Amino acid sequence: MVNGLIEEIKARVMGAEPVEVSYTEKGYHCALETSPDKLSGVVGFFDEKRFYLECLLCTDYTDYLELVYLFNTHLAPCRVKVALKIDPEHPVAPSIAAQYASAYWYEREIHEFYGVLFTGHPNMAYLFLHNGIDHYPMRKTKVPVPSEDQARLDSFKPGEEEDTFFINLGPQHPSTHGVLRVVLKMDGEYIERAEPVLGYLHRMHEKMAENRTYQQFLPNTGRMDYLGAMSFNLGYVLAVERLCAIPVPDRAKFVRIIATELNRICSHLLWVGAYLADLGALTPFLFVFDDREQILDVLEGVAGSRLTYCYFRFGGLYNDVDDEFIAGTRAFVKRMWSRFSLYEKLVTGNVIFINRTRGIGTIAKEQARKYGVSGPVLRSAGIACDLRKIESYSAYDGLEFDIPVGGHGDVLDTYKIRIAEMENSLRIIEQALAKLPGGPFMAEKVPKKLKPPRGDVYQVVETPRGELGIYIVSDESDGPFRMKWRVPSFSNLMIFPELAQGVLLADAVAILGSLDLVIPEIDR
Amino acid sequence: MGERGFHLEKEIIPVKFALVEKVLDLARANSLWPVTFGLACCAIEMMAAAMSRFDLDRFGAGVFRASPRQGDLMIVTGTVTKKMAPVLTTLYEQMPSPKWVIAMGNCAISGGPFVFEGQYNLVEGVDLLVPVDVYVPGCPPRPEALLEGFLKLEEKITGTRRFPRVESAW
Numbered sequence: 001m002v003n004g005l006i007e008e009i010k011a012r013v014m015g016a017e018p019v020e021v022s023y024t025e026k027g028y029h030c031a032l033e034t035s036p037d038k039l040s041g042v043v044g045f046f047d048e049k050r051f052y053l054e055c056l057l058c059t060d061y062t063d064y065l066e067l068v069y070l071f072n073t074h075l076a077p078c079r080v081k082v083a084l085k086i087d088p089e090h091p092v093a094p095s096i097a098a099q100y101a102s103a104y105w106y107e108r109e110i111h112e113f114y115g116v117l118f119t120g121h122p123n124m125a126y127l128f129l130h131n132g133i134d135h136y137p138m139r140k141t142k143v144p145v146p147s148e149d150q151a152r153l154d155s156f157k158p159g160e161e162e163d164t165f166f167i168n169l170g171p172q173h174p175s176t177h178g179v180l181r182v183v184l185k186m187d188g189e190y191i192e193r194a195e196p197v198l199g200y201l202h203r204m205h206e207k208m209a210e211n212r213t214y215q216q217f218l219p220n221t222g223r224m225d226y227l228g229a230m231s232f233n234l235g236y237v238l239a240v241e242r243l244c245a246i247p248v249p250d251r252a253k254f255v256r257i258i259a260t261e262l263n264r265i266c267s268h269l270l271w272v273g274a275y276l277a278d279l280g281a282l283t284p285f286l287f288v289f290d291d292r293e294q295i296l297d298v299l300e301g302v303a304g305s306r307l308t309y310c311y312f313r314f315g316g317l318y319n320d321v322d323d324e325f326i327a328g329t330r331a332f333v334k335r336m337w338s339r340f341s342l343y344e345k346l347v348t349g350n351v352i353f354i355n356r357t358r359g360i361g362t363i364a365k366e367q368a369r370k371y372g373v374s375g376p377v378l379r380s381a382g383i384a385c386d387l388r389k390i391e392s393y394s395a396y397d398g399l400e401f402d403i404p405v406g407g408h409g410d411v412l413d414t415y416k417i418r419i420a421e422m423e424n425s426l427r428i429i430e431q432a433l434a435k436l437p438g439g440p441f442m443a444e445k446v447p448k449k450l451k452p453p454r455g456d457v458y459q460v461v462e463t464p465r466g467e468l469g470i471y472i473v474s475d476e477s478d479g480p481f482r483m484k485w486r487v488p489s490f491s492n493l494m495i496f497p498e499l500a501q502g503v504l505l506a507d508a509v510a511i512l513g514s515l516d517l518v519i520p521e522i523d524r
Numbered sequence: 525m526g527e528r529g530f531h532l533e534k535e536i537i538p539v540k541f542a543l544v545e546k547v548l549d550l551a552r553a554n555s556l557w558p559v560t561f562g563l564a565c566c567a568i569e570m571m572a573a574a575m576s577r578f579d580l581d582r583f584g585a586g587v588f589r590a591s592p593r594q595g596d597l598m599i600v601t602g603t604v605t606k607k608m609a610p611v612l613t614t615l616y617e618q619m620p621s622p623k624w625v626i627a628m629g630n631c632a633i634s635g636g637p638f639v640f641e642g643q644y645n646l647v648e649g650v651d652l653l654v655p656v657d658v659y660v661p662g663c664p665p666r667p668e669a670l671l672e673g674f675l676k677l678e679e680k681i682t683g684t685r686r687f688p689r690v691e692s693a694w
Contacts, residue, residue: 130607137644174560174590200608202645203638226565289575
């Protein structure tokens with residue numbers, strides 16, 4: 001597919017010089033440089049070819065700023081990196097928010113962290129930062145915020161209109177699962193407009209990465225998405241291994257899969273409990289925590305912590321699994337298989353639950369592509385995109401599992417998909433346990449101080465919430481020059497304002513819950 | 525309380541007020557109602573402490589209230605950012621007195637792992653905003669640690685410890 005695409009880009013887009021790059025080294029298939037005046041032509045080409053915008057990021061190379069647009073297709077991986085260099089003195093770039101709805105938030109993010117002004121963007125108000133900020137935090141040199149930008153700092157001010165009123169959902173609200181704030185413009189019980197305000201838990205992970213070595217950043221990964229800590233840990237470790245070309249022994253690969261899948265079940269269980277609590281059913285919470293504690297016991301034995309795991313290391317694992325872990329995992333798998341019928345009786349067949357969730361928050365395929373949603377939300381729209389299968393990493397390609405998809409794209413579908421995913425995770429764990437090879441759990445000769453070659457690398461993994469992408473730029477020092485986290489909840493939340501339009505307030509809570517948001521991951 | 529309530533003028537109160545306070549304190553200590561205020565990772569451990577295995581209800585503290593006006597204990601579970609700080613202060617002010625605060629986790633205590641030179645978005649410790657009664661360290665603290673925090677708070681309110689202290693094994 002890549003070769004054909006390169007030819008087509010050359011023929012169709014004037015002056016574009018696409019280059020094929022090694023996927024195993026870089027994590028993307030094709031790179032291409034463009035200029036501000038040609039950008040809209042390039043983006044239009046990818047839009048026509050049904051690509052989705054995976055990520056949009058900025059890197060400050062001191063003498064120039066580089067915007068990177070990553071495009072990809074859902075069913076056959078073909079990742080294209082489009083780079084655009086801009087002047088750091090007067091950083092201006094054309095907005096592509098009209099073509100890709102997901103760029104709307106990415107451009108706002110880049111504006112407040114780098115000061116890049118996107119011409120044609122409808123709303124450049126700040127999304128993350130607080131009012132007192134006086135410089136662009138991610139720039140390498142201290143650049144003060146100019147006075148015209150100061151006016152944009154106070155992120156959202158609702159205007160007054162007759163017959164409507166505003167409600168703040170959050171930042172302290174039980175159904176936002178943390179500190180998300182959504183400003184709702186209400187017409188009676190119905191929502192006219194929803195405007196999320198982020199940044200109440202912005203913990204500067206990306207800035208911290210630039211101040212640390214690769215090893216020192218490891219504990220941060222577990223704190224970014226505390227429910228799927230293993231997946232985030234795995235993604236980061238894989239990215240650095242790809243950057244430094246560190247081989248991983250087979251035993252480590254399989255243990256990583258077992259630990260990640262256990263963590264995935266853990267995360268989905270918590271979602272089931274929390275989501276039903278949002279809908280008013282508090283009993284399932286007690287049941288899911290009972291199951292969850294069994295997993296935590298198993299993982300704690302090897303990883304040493306209950307929640308914010310930091311179990312994987314570059315080239316392997318922190319320590320090897322013992323017989324106790326394997327016996328514990330087997331016992332849990334056996335127990336979990338018998339629990340599904342309980343959840344079926346308690347939740348899935350419950351008529352109140354079905355009536356609350358069926359037919360609301362419906363996502364169409366095209367909408368899902370425009371917003372770049374991923375994970376169970378994407379699969380509920382009927383697109384069978386699971387990166388474990390499509391862009392296999394670790395040892396997933398040797399294991400058998402299904403990708404559950406939905407038929408309607410509504411909230412009930414996301415629930416059914418998550419339950420089916422738990423069953424598939426159990427299948428994966430069973431197979432991985434059966435295949436678990438012996439041998440070392442850590443690669444030999446991994447240097448204490450990593451000095452990766454100059455260049456960039458992109459790595460994706462499928463977390464419980466969807467597609468996680470890590471983009472690392474190395475400058476040959478022992479720490480990353482730039483690290484960008486493309487997080488699943490961020491792009492899943494982008495679709496919420498459109499889904500919430502015209503629905504009842506109570507249904508909006510059901511839709512928001514179905515996205516399975518983890519706020520520290522959105523805010524980073 | 526009607527005409528015979530405790531709001532009578534001070535010199536003609538026939539009861540020892542301090543004793544009533546003691547009884548009230550005992551009641552308060554054994555029915556702490558926390559505000560549902562989950563910030564970050566520690567909130568999950570707070571939920572775990574309230575759920576099946578650890579069962580915070582044993583100490584009368586499992587009634588999590590969604591509104592600050594109904595709670596008397598705020599558990600700050602996670603990192604407080606500069607954007608969140610005014611919200612947190614407002615919530616604290618909305619709680620009726622007497623009220624207590626538990627700072628759970630290293631972030632709430634001092635900023636924890638997110639303090640570095642040049643940080644621009646962090647309040648380094650929630651005690652810079654509101655008075656804190658009990659600090660529960662850990663990243664995140666285990667549910668057992670939070671339970672111990674509750675016992676400590678009970679001890680602070682009543683002056684006596686109801687449950688025996690668990691001796692460390694090492």
